[in-house]
Amino acid sequence: MNKYLLKYIAFCFIVMLLGSCNDSESDLLEPKVYFENKEYVIEVTDAEAMTHDLQARVSSLYSSSVEVFYEVADPSIVAAYNKKYGTEYETFEASNVKLGSGSSVVPDGQVYAEQVSLQFSNLKSIEEGKSYLLPVRIKSASLPIIEGRDIVYFVVTKPVRIMKVAKVYSNYIKVPLVPGTLFSSITYEALINVDWFGNNNTVMGCEGKLIFRIGDTPLVAANHLQIAGNKEFSVSQGLEEQKWYHVAFSYDQPTGKAVIYINGEKASEATWDTPNFDLTANAGGFFIGKVAGFMWGERPFYGQMSEVRLWNISRTENQIKQNMITVDPKSEGLAAYYKLNGTDQFQDGDTWKVKDASGHGMDGLVNGGRSALNIIDLDEPVTIK
Missing domain, CATH: 2.60.40.1740 (hypothetical protein (bacova_03559))
Structure with a gap:
């Protein structure tokens, strides 16, 4: 082909391209x-x-x-x-x-x-x-x-006004998971307000398997959230005393995605390959507030708790953020739900229990059944800021 013809074709192509760019720019600048x-x-x-x-x-x-x-x-x-x-x-x-x-x-x-x-x-x-x-x-x-x-x-x-909460000072709840129960995907949630941080404050879980806690000095700062057990990771931001937080951990087995949330926002994440979790009494038992009878210390929580939830699914970030203060008890995947507002606490004979609001019959055993949780009145409703 004649070299002059090639130059002419190239010139026409450039002109067309510039014209197209001008049209696109004009389209972007058009008021909409x-x-x-x-x-x-x-x-x-x-x-x-x-x-x-x-x-x-x-x-x-x-x-x-x-x-x-x-x-x-x-x-x-x-x-x-x-x-x-x-x-x-x-x-x-x-x-x-x-x-x-x-x-x-x-x-x-x-x-x-x-x-x-x-x-x-x-x-x-x-x-x-x-x-x-x-x-x-x-x-x-x-x-x-x-x-x-x-x-x-x-x-x-219409926001829920939480005016009564449990004061958890070395008190605890044992969740009666049925032997043989295995969790593949899982979510932990709780509203917490810490009065003071110790070396290791238990929020919830099964020690040695999958425990959600605050601090593990000297490896983890006393006011930092951590998920620990077969695998572990923690957050880099510290919690403050006398302040309400919604804290959550989720693990999605199909993707391996493990996330810790603070107030509905991702605070830390990791990738795991854990097939399932046994959190029943056979594995040590599932506790809220402290790990009763643990050989290396019971690791109690010192502060207030409310809206403690255990799920057998991985909740999404938006689901967690949307339901921090309350959740529908009939929600899919909700395995156990303790509102801890005083109205859910009762005696079964001489045994103190806290009712499972999910309706699945997972009524928690309070302090070994010997005594009730201390329920306190708040001056203002729980607010997440």
Whole structure:
């Protein structure tokens, strides 16, 4: 082929490429409509109704006004959201939502649309601890809409107020796991508030197999969370005294992923290849608060506890974060659940026990059955910050 013809073809290709780049740049610079925030949390109090502002925007200034139309999205959006993020939100009923207006305008020379009121009603019917999701969509606009930013999610929740907790000073609960019970994937969870750190403070688990504890000096600082047993790892951040935390550990056997969470956030992780865990009495027993009768020291916890849970599945980060203060007792994979609020403590004859809120009959033996847990009243509800 003639070398001049080759140069001509190459020149034409470059011109076409530059033209394509200019088109892409022009497309990126074109003003588009979207929601600036993806999610809002509406915490319900005792009010019957609450109002929140809804506001779309354009990505850049436009030479004329822009009209935007809104609608409450279909409930299938909630199902898709739960599947994508591993959450368990229920759909907030559209009949309990009223848009002040179905449309708003972005004035000429501005980027924010006029605010539209979104009223939530019938809120007194919401149960404590339940969370609902309401998706609101930009239905249409006089400019293009940014795909994926056309929906804003409102999380409507009524927080549980925990005002009674167990004061665990060398007290303990023994979980009656049935001999032969094996855990492949597993999750531990608890709300804790430490009064003071010792050399080794037991949160929960089976010593030597899979124990969730705080400190193991000199190897682990006295205020650092650690999971230990057949394998172990710890976190690098320390806990503070007289402060509430939600702490969790999860192990997913199929992926080998082991994670320690603090307040719903990953604090440390590792990769394991453990086939299963025997946490029954045959392996030493599963304890909460201290390891009673352990030959090298019982390693008691000194502080307050609430919402202690054992799962036979690996809970996701979003599931843990969404359910720190409470969880549905009927949740899949919940093996044992101790609320430790005083109402779940009872005597079976002369034996003290704490009821398993999951309904699986795993009522815990308190202090060997000899004495009750010390339940205290709080001046303000448990808050995770």
